[in-house]
Amino acid sequence: MTERDPLAGHIRHLLDDATSDAPTPPAMPFETVVAPAPSMHQRRRRPWWIVVSAAALLIGVVAGLAALTGRDGTSRSNFEEPHATATAPASTSTWCSVLPALTPSQIEATIRVDIAGAGTCTDGFAGTLTLINSSGDTCTSDIMANLAPTGDRLWFASTSGNGGATGRWEPLPDDLVEGAGVMEYPNGVRSWPIQLPPLEPGTYSLTLGSGITCTTSARFEATFEISAAPDAPPPSESCDTAPLATGRPTPDEATPWTLDGCDVSGEVLLDRPGPAHCAWDSARVIVIGWPIGTSYTSANVPDLEYVRDPLDVFKLRTQYEQLDQLPDGVVDTGYRRQSTELWMNQVDPSSIYLVDDTSIERWPLAVPPLCA
Amino acid sequence: MMVSVDVEEAYREHGVALVRFATLLVGPDDASDVVAEVIAASLSRNSTMLVLDLRSYWLRSVANTAASWHRSNRRRADREQRVADRGLANELDVAADARRLLADLTVQQRAVVYLTYWHDLSPSDVATTLGVSEGTVRKQLARARSHLREVLSHDRT
Numbered sequence: 001m002t003e004r005d006p007l008a009g010h011i012r013h014l015l016d017d018a019t020s021d022a023p024t025p026p027a028m029p030f031e032t033v034v035a036p037a038p039s040m041h042q043r044r045r046r047p048w049w050i051v052v053s054a055a056a057l058l059i060g061v062v063a064g065l066a067a068l069t070g071r072d073g074t075s076r077s078n079f080e081e082p083h084a085t086a087t088a089p090a091s092t093s094t095w096c097s098v099l100p101a102l103t104p105s106q107i108e109a110t111i112r113v114d115i116a117g118a119g120t121c122t123d124g125f126a127g128t129l130t131l132i133n134s135s136g137d138t139c140t141s142d143i144m145a146n147l148a149p150t151g152d153r154l155w156f157a158s159t160s161g162n163g164g165a166t167g168r169w170e171p172l173p174d175d176l177v178e179g180a181g182v183m184e185y186p187n188g189v190r191s192w193p194i195q196l197p198p199l200e201p202g203t204y205s206l207t208l209g210s211g212i213t214c215t216t217s218a219r220f221e222a223t224f225e226i227s228a229a230p231d232a233p234p235p236s237e238s239c240d241t242a243p244l245a246t247g248r249p250t251p252d253e254a255t256p257w258t259l260d261g262c263d264v265s266g267e268v269l270l271d272r273p274g275p276a277h278c279a280w281d282s283a284r285v286i287v288i289g290w291p292i293g294t295s296y297t298s299a300n301v302p303d304l305e306y307v308r309d310p311l312d313v314f315k316l317r318t319q320y321e322q323l324d325q326l327p328d329g330v331v332d333t334g335y336r337r338q339s340t341e342l343w344m345n346q347v348d349p350s351s352i353y354l355v356d357d358t359s360i361e362r363w364p365l366a367v368p369p370l371c372a
Numbered sequence: 373m374m375v376s377v378d379v380e381e382a383y384r385e386h387g388v389a390l391v392r393f394a395t396l397l398v399g400p401d402d403a404s405d406v407v408a409e410v411i412a413a414s415l416s417r418n419s420t421m422l423v424l425d426l427r428s429y430w431l432r433s434v435a436n437t438a439a440s441w442h443r444s445n446r447r448r449a450d451r452e453q454r455v456a457d458r459g460l461a462n463e464l465d466v467a468a469d470a471r472r473l474l475a476d477l478t479v480q481q482r483a484v485v486y487l488t489y490w491h492d493l494s495p496s497d498v499a500t501t502l503g504v505s506e507g508t509v510r511k512q513l514a515r516a517r518s519h520l521r522e523v524l525s526h527d528r529t
Contacts, residue, residue: 007517010524011489013395017470019490022395025387026408291429295503 252333267295269335270341274313285308286363290349292333306352306363318364326353326360382426383411385456389491396486397438397479404521406437428501435483435502473523481516484509 274280289296296303335342394403
């Protein structure tokens with residue numbers, strides 16, 4: 001609200017008073033909970049250190065309650081720094097990159113690019129491109145890139161932080177801007193959401209420039225693809241007119257999942273067969289928001305679709321498969337469907353893993369994405 | 373590659389904000405419990421490793437936990453007992469008076485108001501943080517403003 005809004009000032013004053021006796025935060029035994037991802041040998045049960053941590057946490061809560069001090073005099077300025085300045089910790093890491101593909105629109109890219117937002121099958125893609133410097137401890141804060149549709153170059157340069165654009169870069173187009181929400185994390189990890197204009201289906205190349213001053217390579221390059229719709233099923237009137245004809249199931253066929261014993265909203269984790277009227281019910285689709293736990297129906301939350309499609313009715317590029325063991329880096333999300341556990345990689349959501357006592361199934365991200 | 377968000381550092385940075393937010397939603401007696409529950413839950417299910425924006429994630433979790441907190445009869449009984457034990461002194465407290473003016477707002481409305489006016493988030497950002505639609509945020513904010521305009525005018529007279 002603007003300062004010309006007198007009510008806003010009164011509300012802020014009211015909020016200040018209402019929270020002025022907030023207690024101090026409870027003490028947390030973090031040193032016992034920040035731990036590496038469980039190995040494949042730990043996949044059946046929640047790791048012991050979490051159990052230990054939970055117990056230690058309860059002790060911390062008691063200590064925190066005992067430390068209540070009443071009014072703490074905290075000023076509003078404490079809340080006006082949503083992103084702290086990174087303090088570069090000592091590290092031997094000398095390279096930077098961005099994270100792996102996080103949405104269905106990212107296909108077979110070899111560099112790490114997070115394209116958030118759902119593309120449509122036929123109308124191209126418009127969404128948020130997030131470049132994440134995932135080991136920013138030795139980085140300066142600059143990142144540049146250009147995005148080039150095949151045959152028709154489209155440039156952008158994000159010049160946040162030090163450095164700025166060099167002469168090699170074209171001016172930033174009006175419709176391609178760095179979005180709000182540049183994030184900086186305490187360990188120096190930073191991310192830059194950048195709004196993409198509508199892009200037609202096609203192959204694009206993305207080049208990160210040498211503005212990432214911590215890189216040892218001059219530049220990173222990758223391609224990603226805005227896909228056309230998957231092959232349509234055999235024409236049928238009912239399928240052609242079905243609102244969810246390309247695959248996402250309707251909400252009345254849900255299989256419930258739970259988290260810590262509570263039912264999970266279908267807007268957080270949707271688990272459905274394919275539409276029966278198109279004879280696609282042999283396939284099964286799980287839809288989640290990313291990060292998992294967020295509602296995929298929310299604005300700015302990418303919805304990710306994973307498919308088990310034994311009869312290949314969706315004609316996707318990658319099929320589900322049975323595994324003998326879970327790959328490294330995969331952790332238990334806590335989501336359960338009866339005896340089935342849902343596991344994922346912490347930063348690479350290209351697959352989910354459904355684990356029970358007798359099997360491990362890897363369900364790939366739907367590529368090309370299914371249409372809502 | 374793995375994003376290694378330093379949870380301890382993040383909590384050190386945002387803990388005060390989380391407790392303050394929780395204080396607005398459930399009061400100072402339960403704020404620490406709510407925050408501790410949120411942190412414990414997020415750690416126990418490894419979700420801190422899956423979330424890039426821990427601050428927003430925790431703020432949302434505090435709002436969700438606060439909503440369920442209000443639905444817990446047992447906790448409510450405990451809370452009322454604690455208030456009774458303390459007597460009426462707090463009713464004279466500035467903070468208690470301010471919270472009384474906010475008491476008729478729903479938990480979601482209080483969360484929207486707080487994130488809008490204290491954290492200066494846009495309706496879009498509030499929607500993202502709380503996991504609701506932007507339309508919901510605007511509607512709840514409008515209702516909350518209407519209510520607060522009324523109670524604040526009475527309070528000043």
